[in-house]
Amino acid sequence: MYELLFWKYLEGVYLNHQEVYQALEVEPTIEGLEALPVQVILNRIASVFSKWEKVDDTSWKNTAGVGAFHVRTTPQSIQIDCYGTEGKTMDKLVDIMDEFKCPLYDPQVPERYDEMSE
Template sequence: MYELLFWKYIDEVYLNHQEVYESLVENEPVEGLEELPVQVIVNRISNAFAQWEKVDEFSFKNTKGVGAFHIITTPQSIQINCYGTEGKTMNKLCDIMTEFKCPLYDPQVPVRYDEFEE
């Protein structure tokens, strides 16, 4: 499994990314983060992966290739657990989240990629 996590800071707030990550995966609210339009984001991902089998509202399986992913949400975050998913698929997920100004936090590294290209 490869885990991707996304959140958005309130303007001028900058916290310890690892501590934010740990709180979010425990479903604890974090002061300094914006609430996300979770359903809008899930719908956007669902539309972008319309060719994939939708196992349930939050789980997608690539029937024409490899990989699957599962979305876990909190009011402040989107976590996507990828299973055998290709890099280009993970990049597509990151691009979608960039549309919502939510950069990737990669807990495997651990690094937050919060430099947006305008």
């Protein structure tokens, strides 16, 4: 499994990304993060991956190739667990979240890919 995690800071707020990641595992909301339009994001993912089999409300499986992913949400974050998913598919998920101005935090590295990481 490969985790992709997304959240958006409130304007002027910069927190330790690793600490935010760890806090999101146990806290439903975190001070300093924006609320996300979770249902709109899920609808967008469903639209982009309409050719994939929708296993349930938050899981998709590629019937024409390899890979599957499951989306876990909090009011302030989107976590996508990828299973055997190709890089181009993960890039597509990152692009969708970029539309909502939510940069990728890759806990495997660990690194957050946004303009504030420079």
